[in-house]
Amino acid sequence: LVSIGNICRSPIAEAVFRKLVTDEKVEHKWRTDSAAVSDWNVGRSPDSRALSCLRNHGIETAHKARQITKEDFQTFDYILCMDESNLRDLNRKSNQVKDCKAKIELLGSYDPQKQLIIEDPYYGNEKDFETVYEQCLRCCKAFLEKPH
Numbered sequence: 001l002v003s004i005g006n007i008c009r010s011p012i013a014e015a016v017f018r019k020l021v022t023d024e025k026v027e028h029k030w031r032t033d034s035a036a037v038s039d040w041n042v043g044r045s046p047d048s049r050a051l052s053c054l055r056n057h058g059i060e061t062a063h064k065a066r067q068i069t070k071e072d073f074q075t076f077d078y079i080l081c082m083d084e085s086n087l088r089d090l091n092r093k094s095n096q097v098k099d100c101k102a103k104i105e106l107l108g109s110y111d112p113q114k115q116l117i118i119e120d121p122y123y124g125n126e127k128d129f130e131t132v133y134e135q136c137l138r139c140c141k142a143f144l145e146k147p148h
Contacts, residue, residue: 001032001079001080002036002037002068002079002086003034003036003083003086004038004085005122006035006063006065006066007041007065007122008047008050009118009120009121009136010082011046011050011061011065012054012133012136014061015054015060015063016059016137017030017143026144031076034063035065036065037067037090037093041065047129050129053133068093073094074102076102077101077102078104079102079104080106082106082117084106087104090104107136110140110146118132118135119132
């Protein structure tokens with residue numbers, strides 16, 4: 001699950017996905033992580049508003065921001081990202097990787113409500129983080145329901 005800085009959207013998506021697979025008792029089938037396209041926030045914890053939003057939904061995360069690696073493209077089956085800019089960057093990076101096996105998609109492409117883009121809430125408020133949470137929840141549920 002990839003966003004530009006890995007402190008708002010992608011850690012929310014990662015935590016939501018991890019909770020869903022744990023609740024469904026299928027966590028042994030999934031390796032879940034999140035990363036950034038950029039190196040701006042490497043090592044940082046998620047934004048305090050992201051942590052607060054997750055906590056309000058009974059979800060904890062100890063994620064530290066990291067940048068996506070060449071190995072991610074070679075080992076993950078799916079790399080799901082938040083917006084078109086991430087998608088462009090990831091496709092460009094994947095072209096430089098031999099034997100890229102990851103399918104790169106917008107997480108929003110799974111949204112039953114057809115909200116394709118999950119907007120960065122960094123400059124927004126708590127309500128914007130809640131919107132991201134709800135989008136991630138809908139998309140992750142729909143992604144899990146499809147045959148893999």
